[in-house]
Amino acid sequence: MIFGKEKEIKTTKFLSPLKNFAVETQEIEYRKDLFTGIECRINIQRSKRVKQASSAQENSAEVTAMINKTKENCFFCPGNLEKNTPKFTGLNEERITVGESCAFPNLFPFGLYHGVATFSTEHFLDLPQFSNKLIINNLKASILFMEKASRQEPETKYPVWSWNHLPPAAASIVHPHTQILIDGEPTPFQAKLIENSRQYFAQTGQNYWLKLLAEEKETKERFIGEVGDKDNGVVVLASYAPVGNNEVLLVFKNASTFSELNEEQLSSFAACLVKILRGYRERGVNAFNVTTYAGSMDKKDNDYYALHARIISRPNFQPLYTNDVGFMEKLHYAWIIETKPEDVACKMSKYFK
């Protein structure tokens, strides 16, 4: 295969108490993406597991109570934000405001420049309530922060825009927000993607990402849809070897990093996220993570690299829930997946029609 995608299906047998101890056969797909180095194991039967630490269904009264309780002392709600969030120093602006979005420093940073940006003054937004405009304004505030940071400290040039939505996705604050990191070095995985893309280009003279998009569009197995201009838009796929359930990959056709994005590209990306969130919500998902893999802010690397993002679903926000990251993911860097990428593509593509 062109992109080194490997797959092996193994079957395992046992006598199942769910079938009066008759033989149960289950298939496990071992997938490997040689480009990203991601290895995962997919068993879609695992989605049927009984999770002891979760209520039988979403308990909306309890969720509403938790939202209301967290609102009382929320640092990001209007009135509190001005008094309780940190301010930037030396960036010309102490906080960056675009529409309802406000960016400010993280009080407990884990990067040289580590900002937080709210989406709106609303304390809680469910997935369908995130509009194109709210996402675009958050992106604009985030990009202004990236640009100001890289101007202040020219060595800081690798940005990451991430969004943990609700506590099951590791958000410590319910009020919707993104986190923006900009550092001198890319994260290890970001570095690997950039380097492998550079090597692919050196060996083949082609942009790996555009080849991937063309191949996926042709085979249709994991192609979901696209938004925007045919040369400048954003293409949406299910990842061949995901790191999370319901994983969707968003690839910019003509940008390697955030500083290159124009209004139309921001709008296409936001529109893709809005469609995906609608699809997630209709399938019962209410918590998720998004992250991006960008090239350097000071280079135009779009001859060999493409800015892209991944979004994965997380266990539902409810008083009792089961996290979906276990020992295999945290300690063995292998991803146990219960959704098949081709099924994800099939179910999500209707939101792009």
Ligand SMILES: [Zn+2]
């Ligand atoms: Zn709030």
